[in-house]
Amino acid sequence: MTKTNLTLAEKVWNDHVVVKGENGAPDLLFIDLHLLHEVTSPQAFDGLRLAGRPVRRPDLTIATEDHNTPTIDIDKPIADPTSRTQIEALRHNAKEFGIRIHSLGDIEQGIVHVVGPQLGLTMPGITVVCGDSHTSTHGAFGALALGIGTSEVEHVLATQTLPLKPFKTMAINVEGKLRAGVTSKDIILAVIAKIGTGGGQGYVLEYRGSAIRDLSMEARMTICNMSIEAGARAGMVAPDQTTYDYLKGRVHAPVGQDWEEAVKYWDSLATDEDAVFDAEVFLDANTLDPFVTWGTNPGQGVSLNDVVPSPDSFTDPNEKAAAVRALEYMDLVAGTKMKDIKVDTVFLGSCTNSRIEDLRSAAAILNGKTKAENIRMLVVPGSARVRLQAESEGLDKIFKDFGAEWRFAGCSMCLGMNPDQLAPGERAASTSNRNFEGRQGKGARTHLVSPLVAAATAIRGKLSAPADLEDN
Amino acid sequence: MEKFTTFSGIAVPLRRSNVDTDQIIPAVYLKRITKTGFEDALFASWRNDPEFVLNDPAYKHGSVLIAGPDFGTGSSREHAVWALRDYGFKAVLSSKFADIFKGNSGKQGLIAGEITEEDTEKLWEAILNNPGVEITIDLVHRTATLGELTVEFSIDEYTRWRLLEGLDDIGLTLRDESSITDFEARRPNWMPKTLPAKH
Numbered sequence: 001m002t003k004t005n006l007t008l009a010e011k012v013w014n015d016h017v018v019v020k021g022e023n024g025a026p027d028l029l030f031i032d033l034h035l036l037h038e039v040t041s042p043q044a045f046d047g048l049r050l051a052g053r054p055v056r057r058p059d060l061t062i063a064t065e066d067h068n069t070p071t072i073d074i075d076k077p078i079a080d081p082t083s084r085t086q087i088e089a090l091r092h093n094a095k096e097f098g099i100r101i102h103s104l105g106d107i108e109q110g111i112v113h114v115v116g117p118q119l120g121l122t123m124p125g126i127t128v129v130c131g132d133s134h135t136s137t138h139g140a141f142g143a144l145a146l147g148i149g150t151s152e153v154e155h156v157l158a159t160q161t162l163p164l165k166p167f168k169t170m171a172i173n174v175e176g177k178l179r180a181g182v183t184s185k186d187i188i189l190a191v192i193a194k195i196g197t198g199g200g201q202g203y204v205l206e207y208r209g210s211a212i213r214d215l216s217m218e219a220r221m222t223i224c225n226m227s228i229e230a231g232a233r234a235g236m237v238a239p240d241q242t243t244y245d246y247l248k249g250r251v252h253a254p255v256g257q258d259w260e261e262a263v264k265y266w267d268s269l270a271t272d273e274d275a276v277f278d279a280e281v282f283l284d285a286n287t288l289d290p291f292v293t294w295g296t297n298p299g300q301g302v303s304l305n306d307v308v309p310s311p312d313s314f315t316d317p318n319e320k321a322a323a324v325r326a327l328e329y330m331d332l333v334a335g336t337k338m339k340d341i342k343v344d345t346v347f348l349g350s351c352t353n354s355r356i357e358d359l360r361s362a363a364a365i366l367n368g369k370t371k372a373e374n375i376r377m378l379v380v381p382g383s384a385r386v387r388l389q390a391e392s393e394g395l396d397k398i399f400k401d402f403g404a405e406w407r408f409a410g411c412s413m414c415l416g417m418n419p420d421q422l423a424p425g426e427r428a429a430s431t432s433n434r435n436f437e438g439r440q441g442k443g444a445r446t447h448l449v450s451p452l453v454a455a456a457t458a459i460r461g462k463l464s465a466p467a468d469l470e471d472n
Numbered sequence: 473m474e475k476f477t478t479f480s481g482i483a484v485p486l487r488r489s490n491v492d493t494d495q496i497i498p499a500v501y502l503k504r505i506t507k508t509g510f511e512d513a514l515f516a517s518w519r520n521d522p523e524f525v526l527n528d529p530a531y532k533h534g535s536v537l538i539a540g541p542d543f544g545t546g547s548s549r550e551h552a553v554w555a556l557r558d559y560g561f562k563a564v565l566s567s568k569f570a571d572i573f574k575g576n577s578g579k580q581g582l583i584a585g586e587i588t589e590e591d592t593e594k595l596w597e598a599i600l601n602n603p604g605v606e607i608t609i610d611l612v613h614r615t616a617t618l619g620e621l622t623v624e625f626s627i628d629e630y631t632r633w634r635l636l637e638g639l640d641d642i643g644l645t646l647r648d649e650s651s652i653t654d655f656e657a658r659r660p661n662w663m664p665k666t667l668p669a670k671h
Binding site for chain 2: 024026042053086123126150152155158161201233262325
């Protein structure tokens with residue numbers, strides 16, 4: 001008899017157990033989809049070669065180039081020799097082991113977490129892994145999606161399975177209606193500020209409630225993407241009609257009888273009404289403001305209407321010490337209004353916010369407006385297809401007329417592995433996911449924001465919400 | 473993988489919380505395609521600061537790191553573990569580790585032992601009173617001993633067993649290969665396939 005008190009995550013987990021762990025051993029789980037990129041895979045392929053092992057399921061594996069790739073002059077050889085070597089290693093490994101690859105210049109190239117959903121490979125009820133912590137993005141479909149290390153990449157290549165320790169479940173309940181100018185990015189920044197960067201450790205988060213149900217797939221991906229920033233193992237949203245509408249007709253989505261069967265199964269995945277989560281968090285969508293970070297970890301965030309907090313407002317000694325250090329690094333004084341903070345650069349992109357909806361929402365604000373003086377704005381679409389789509393809608397023209405740089409797809413300034421970096425001391429409003437010290441360049445300062453705040457900030461030159469533009 | 477039972481080396485107090493993997497190894501070092509030789513990359517940015525703990529001659533040859541809570545957060549880069557290992561670290565003790573970092577450590581034979589915040593403070597104090605002091609990590613008994621002070625650390629039982637035995641994960645999994653084959657035969661047809669490629 002089927003148990004009727006399971007959560008979404010537990011159902012997906014249970015349906016993928018190949019060998020149940022005994023005596024404290026982890027369960028061995030089957031992996032349905034393995035995504036690869038150039039940075040975390042070369043050492044895994046080396047391991048296979050050393051052991052003489054093949055890739056067990058090339059037909060469940062796909063590679064794309066994203067972390068290192070330049071976003072200009074992509075028709076020329078990559079200038080940085082170490083980046084070029086790493087890209088060439090991926091191409092060589094894909095060829096040797098029979099793996100599908102989408103290289104720079106290919107129409108399907110892009111950030112790995114944009115490409116999977118776009119192709120219709122990311123589906124509800126499957127297990128997805130990638131050697132990248134933002135694999136949690138795919139949980140937006142109701143997939144169990146885990147970021148893994150390189151040893152695990154090798155393990156999945158060799159066996160198509162992973163030994164995984166059991167997890168706890170946490171419900172993130174977001175009820176109500178978001179106000180104009182407030183997005184899913186603000187929801188997740190508020191959640192992380194609430195539970196902390198370690199608050200999700202050991203948990204799979206399930207985002208629930210009316211505010212989540214109202215979100216598009218793109219917006220759900222933004223939320224799930226940053227689950228890792230709360231330390232969670234994964235983040236998920238139960239599949240519904242929004243999910244199916246997004247998926248249907250995509251090139252790798254099931255068709256005909258397979259689609260019918262799949263939907264029947266996907267409909268069974270939602271958390272049972274009598275299921276109990278190990279922890280629950282509640283957030284009121286009705287009163288949520290745009291959220292921005294002031295510090296050097298994603299949990300150090302406040303409402304955009306607020307001020308830079310004083311370290312003395314933290315009772316935990318570790319948090320207090322971290323705040324002192326963060327303010328020093330960020331060159332901020334407690335009590336400063338967030339909206340008075342001037343930035344040098346605005347970055348619209350990354351696996352968090354580089355999908356077509358993100359570009360559309362920013363372009364709608366920038367349209368016909370003038371860029372603040374001395375602001376540099378970089379717009380980096382998540383994939384070659386997103387770029388083409390945006391161009392077919394004329395968004396590129398809006399960005400260029402505004403004075404922004406319109407780039408080719410990749411991870412870009414989110415982590416600055418390619419030449420897209422901030423100079424020491426520069427300050428950015430960034431739609432990416434991490435505001436760590438030096439993340440966007442040595443000595444660079446990052447404020448995490450939504451695409452709407454990014455756009456408004458590029459116009460005013462200071463951290464701003466679209467509503468602030470009317471005062472000008 | 474080499475078996476790990478006990479190890480003694482210089483204890484290094486890293487009195488910071490939320491040490492993310494971007495700090496352990498900045499992204500610029502991730503372009504290498506080798507799995508060794510990352511010692512120069514460890515805490516590369518912080519090592520520019522003369523006051524940074526590893527620049528203190530007493531700790532330069534450290535091999536057991538005692539860090540604040542939420543160690544190894546952020547990016548999944550296993551390079552963070554390789555950099556610690558290549559520098560000479562055999563163990564990290566903290567009151568809280570990020571999950572992916574903890575998993576990566578276990579794969580590479582780096583002990584990620586969880587201790588209480590109280591014990592973290594005690595160890596820091598003992599080290600600062602005697603910089604360069606050695607600490608002994610005993611995986612059999614799950615203890616860390618520094619002079620008179622012995623604290624217990626926790627590590628999950630399966631990882632401990634694997635490290636004590638020096639067993640390789642892939643080899644262990646391949647013992648179950650027939651179960652994997654059986655599972656594959658049962659998978660429904662609607663599941664995603666990357667090949668043949670569709671555009």
